[in-house]
Amino acid sequence: MWRKLLTVLSAFMVFTGTNQAHAEDGYDLWLRYRPLDSVAKARAEPALRYLVGPTERPIIAAAADELKRGLGGMLGATPGQHQTLDEAGGILIATRDSVHLEMAELPFDRLGDEGYLIRTLEIGGKRTIVIAANKDIGALYGVFRLLKLLQTGQPIDTIDIADAPRLKLRVLNHWDNLNRHVERGYAGQSIWDWQKLPGYKDPRYTDYARANAAIGINGTVLTNVNANADILTAPYLEKVKALAEVFRPYGIRVYLTARFSAPIEIGGLKTADPLDPAVRAWWRAKIDAIYRVIPDFGGLLVKANSEGQPGPADYKRSHADGANMLADALAPHGGVVMWRAFVYAAANPEDRHKQAFAEFQPLDGKFRDNVLVQVKNGAIDFQPREPFHPLFGAMPKTPLMMEFQITKEYLGFATHLAYLGTMWEEVLEADTARPRRGATVARTIETPVDTGAATGMAGVANIGSDRNWSGSQFDQANWYAYGRFAWDPDAHAEAIARDWAAMTWGSDPAVVTPIVAMMMASREAVVDYMTPLGLGHLMATGHHYGPGPWVSDLARPEWNPTYYHKADATGIGFDRTKTGTNALAQYAPEVARRWGSPNTVPDELLLWFHHVSWDYRMRSRRTLWDEMVVRYDAGVAAVAAMQARWDGLKDKVDPQRWEEVHSFLAIQQDEALWWRDASIAYFQSISKRPLPAGHAAPAHDLGWYEAIKTPYAPGGAQ
Known part of the structure; x- marks a missing residue:
């Protein structure tokens, strides 16, 4: 009977699924829940019945709703809901105190507060898939894991999974302003409609919470790090409360950014001196007031003196x-402070790379236990490639949390396909050699400085009001990958890409394989056509859109691209060795030695640490100048290869999303060529070297590229 029913359902879903695919726009993200093929449906027969615990508990209710939604979409039938296992086996959602698990010996002690297990057990003689946890939130995460197994075509006949997050705080940082402008946002307005809150809770807020819970994100900072003190006033706290109420059943706490001068701006004080008793009293009263409105408020994120x-x-x-x-x-409320280490000195520094280390490393061990210092992955500013930040491993007495940028401020905004999972894996796998070899960045951030101490990761969100959430279909992958790395910093970018592709585009290998190939090559392509061989910060002024390596007239030296590449008649690159700024001394001696010589530093970081001759002989045996040109052309060619792969998928994915990606890849190809031509034209004007054989000259002279202005590029500061 089951086989016959599933055959009928499969035929029905082939018809309805095709119609549905034509209307796809990306809103569903990785919670797409499209019908499974007949083989996968047959494997999932037991899932058509399930049992849950008391649904008056909001998180368990959310888990049951998600299970019903997911199984209904994938299996083409609405699962039943039972309170006993007498009728049939199925899925049991439970915590360790469930009466159904009294006789089961399960490893709850290894799961912590947010972990879960999924195991196939015989309970009362019935074959049952058990999703169990110590706390309700773990059970919710387990439901999402089971649904992912189904979405990605994995068998569920016999399951034995136990998983728990490696980091305690896994938060998104929204750089959203109260006027709904998003700084460095490329997906429309802020999704927080403050004017309509608290009276109207947009259903999109619930879908946002579902998408985040599915990848283990447990916190969201609602406001820009360039903070507005008004968010801490009573009317806005009522609006924040409304969002917290939506997010709570999905295990997500809200955080806010604190403007350090708030005691003056909204408190009427004459100072914000942190050692002034009146200022300290004002902050205590303000934070007490926040917790009266939002009892599970997470804490504050602060950008100060930057x-x-x-x-x-x-x-x-x-x-x-x-x-x-x-x-x-x-x-007293259990809240935390996330204090950003991204700082600029007011005076012109000798090397911007050194600033954060110089200001923060001497303070190691001087922060309270509930302070996390939030450190960007590199010492400059989210460049297409940077070496890992020297603070990682250098503050063993202070919790450091990683800050990644999900939105692509320096990697082509929404229209360039650049999967950042490969960048983040590269950083997390980097060996700090502190206190010894093998101490990776991942190990540094996931190891508590003391038993029970906070750990965490933050991601600058790429989320906006656009229907597809992130401005493009493929930028969704970076949100997804961030959540997976925040859960497990030792994860692997390719496996994450494969899961995302299967959940977002369908599990057919003929679709997944070329999409994953595109993703895995994409970030290196951007590096090649924008900032090859360790160059950085060559973007145009302010908005960071398009090339501007010639810019040299801004007020502070470190605002100018010429500060970073230092190209002259003799060569190119920033000398950060002992003969230069000696920024390398901030790293462990082993790392400094390896990167301190042009002969041993990886080609990818050569110009980050060394000023070398245009005729320097690279490992390829080409001169540096020829190698640069080859890399620029390789980046452009890689985009063309992505276009060809995508064209081959035209009849395999839905038309609306295919056309959007197709158009964006065409934009990326045009802009990659712009980057290539403008950069070569500029650096050739300095190097005076001919182009290597077989490489075309730029389409225009340097003056043509220098004349391009884009003052209204999106995402700039306001």
Whole structure:
């Protein structure tokens, strides 16, 4: 009977699924839940019945709703819901205190508060898929894991999975302003409609929470790090409360950014000095008020004394003084401070690469236990490629949380396909050699400095009001990959890409394989046509759209691309060795030795650390100049290869999404060629070298490229 029913359902879904595919726009993200093929349906027969615990518990209710939604979409039938296992086996969603698990010996002690297990068991003589956890949130994560197995075509006949997050805080940082402008956002307006809150809770907020819970994200910072103090006022706290109510059944806490000068701006004080008793009292009262409105409020994110933001240095106080003041006010409530290490000195520094280390490393061990110092993956600013930040491994007494940028401020905005999973894996696998060889960045951030101490990762969100959430179909993959790396920093980019492709485009290998190949080559393509061989920060002024390696007239040296490449008649590159700024001394001696010689530093970081002759002989045996041109052309060619792969999928994916990606790849091809031609024209004007044989000259002269202005590029600061 089951086989006959599934055959009928399969035929029905082939017809309805085709119609449905024509209407796809990307809104469903990785929770697409499209019908399975007949073989996968047959494997999933037991899932048509399931049992849950008490659904008056909001998180268990959310888990049951998601299971019903997912199985209904994939199996073509609505699963039943039972309170006993007498009728049939199925799926049991439970916590360790469930009466159904009294006789089962399950490894709950290894799961912590958010882990889960999925196991096939015989319960009361019935074959049952058990999703169990210590806490309700773990059970919800387990439901999403089971649904992922089905989406990606994995068998569920016999399952034995136990999983738990490696990091405690897994948060998104929204750079969203109260006027709904998103700084470095390329997907429309902010999704937070403050004018309509708290009266109207857009259903999109629930879908946002579902998508995040599916990848293990458990916190969201709602507001821009360039903070507005108004978010801490009573009317806005009521709006934040409304969002917290939507997110709570999905295990997501809300956080806010704190403007350090808030005691002056909204508190009427004359100072924001963190050691002033009146200021400290004001923050205690404010934070107490926040918790009265939002009892599970997560805490505060702070950007201080950077890019014009106020901070403790305004009063000759340290970052630790400022962070500890807020931490003391949050501690009674269990809240945390995430204090960003991204800083600019007010005076022109000798090397921007050295600033954060110089300011923060001497403060190791001086921060309160509930402070995490939030460190970008590299020391400059989310470049297409940077070496890992020297603070990782250098502050063993201070919790450091990783900050990745999901939105592609320096990697082509929404229209360039650049899968960042490969970038993040490269950083997380990097060996800090502190305190010894093998101490990777991943190990540094996931190992608590003390038993029970906080650990975490933050991702600058790429989410907006666009129907597809992220401005393009493939940028969704970076949101997804961020969640997976935040759950497990030792994860692998290719496996994540394969899961995302199967969940988003369908599990057919003829679709998944070329899409994964596109993704895995995409970020290196961007590096090649924008910033090859360790170059960085060559983007045009302010908005960071398009090439601007010639820019040299801005007020501060480190705002100018010429500061970073230092090209002259003798060569190119930033000397960060002992003969230059000696930024390499901030790394462990073993790392400094390896990167300190042009002969041993990887080609990919050569010009980050060394100023070398245009005629320097590379490992390829080409001169540096010829190698640069080859890399620029390789990047352009890689985009053409992605276009060809995508063209081959025209009849295998839905028309609307195929056409969008096709159009965006054409934009990327045009802009990759723009980057290639403008960069070669500029650097050739300095190097005076001919192009290597077989490589075309730029389409225009340098003046033509320098004249291009794009003042209204999206995502700039306001």
